[in-house]
Amino acid sequence: MVIAVKLRAVFLVLLLGLSVISAGCIGSSSQKGAMKEETLIIFHAGSLSLPLQQLEKEFSSYAEKNLGVKVTFQDEASGSVKACRKVTDLHMDADIVATADYTLIPQLLVPNYTDFYVLFATNQIVIAFTNKSKYANEINSTNWYEILAKPGVTFGFSDPNQDPCGYRSVMVMKLADLYYGKPIFETLVEKNTNIYANGTHVYAPKEIEVKSDKVVIRPKETDLVGLVESGSLDYFFIYKSVAEQHHLRYITLPDEINLGDFNKANYYAQVSITLGSTGKTIKAKPIVYGVTVLKNAPHRELAIQFLKFWLGKEGRKVFEENYQDFLNPPIAFGNVPKEIKPLVKVEG
Incomplete structure (x- = not known):
């Protein structure tokens, strides 16, 4: 009788232990399967609104499949001068600034807020x-x-x-x-x-x-x-x-x-x-658009991955579908991230 009681107690302990282990495995599996979520903040020229919407949609699918990240975007369209001044005067957080006049980036954002920029498209x-x-x-x-x-x-x-x-x-x-x-x-x-x-x-x-x-x-x-x-x-x-x-x-x-x-x-x-x-x-000069990732970008690594997508064949296709001529190749200045160097011509 005593032996039977002890055996039942041991069995219950083992069963409880297995339940805990099982729960732990389920929990770790669930955590492992959870996808990281990040929001990229982009201050951009109003004329980039439509191509960016399409590009962001395509990058979201790409990032989910290839980077294991669920990406959403917080877009703020404005005049390009205002976009830069949101950073310099209002000290607002942003990952990327894209302007309809590339010269605004070296004029207003270099060197305090960014150390590189890329010329990527033209217009008239x-x-x-x-x-x-x-x-x-x-x-x-x-x-x-x-x-x-x-x-x-x-x-x-x-x-x-x-x-x-x-x-x-x-x-x-x-x-x-x-x-x-x-x-x-x-x-x-x-x-x-x-x-x-x-x-x-x-x-x-x-x-x-x-x-x-x-x-x-x-x-x-x-x-x-x-x-x-x-x-x-x-x-x-x-x-x-x-x-x-x-x-x-x-x-x-x-x-x-x-x-x-x-x-x-x-x-x-x-x-x-x-x-x-x-x-x-x-x-007055020929129209050329510029883009940069800020030094203190809240999601700098992901922002650079998005810029790589932007400057690659996917981005070129999107901009050309939206009637905007893409530079071939884009031209980059400054401390250009290694991730995008194969896609650009580095000057100075």
Whole structure:
């Protein structure tokens, strides 16, 4: 009887032990199978919104299968100047900053916030509109400035102090003075805003003022898309890729003024602009986009993996599907991470 009781006690102890071990195995198996989750924070130019959405979706699938990480994205679209100032002035955390003007990165972020950057895509300025726009069937590449000046016609561009598309649009109108030999800048810009020029040098006051209802200015170029689509704005200066992405009608401008021709770099450089927001002076130049991973990126390792995906064949395909020409190869400056070196041409 005593032996039987002892045997039962031993059996219960063993059974309990096995249950604990079994539970432990299940727990460790569950922990092992749990996928790491990370959120990448990206401050980017508004004109990159659509290609980035597609690229992020594809990278999320790639990361889950190949990196064992479930990736989500926190995107903040804005003018590129504002994107940089979120880091420098507001000290906001971000993993990646991508700008429509690569020169903003060395001007504003190097060396305190990043030590490398990559030039990856190009674009050009066009004038976009819809069938609802006044004189939509008359405007062309030779008479656009006359159409914009007509009574009742409205046009827009983004804020030069916040957005490269804004200061580029203003410089396009100044370049038009030189190309056409007519006072286009005075007629379209100076008469309607407090932006002014001294010779070929343009000044954008810190607080931009609009003097008439002819001109509409918004923080970033993509803010104007809806106004044109609804018919409340006739025309706006925008990147060709954005006009294509939104299926807008547009006219191309002569290569001498559209900032899309690398062979015209010296011609563009005749015009410059000083921004009241930063005090910086920027020369007109061919449009080139830039991207960097910040030094203190909360998820720097994963951000570099995303940048590698971005600069590889997957990224190239996405940008070209979104009507944006990709540099071949992208050009990198500074302390370039080893992970992306095979994908870029390192300069300086």
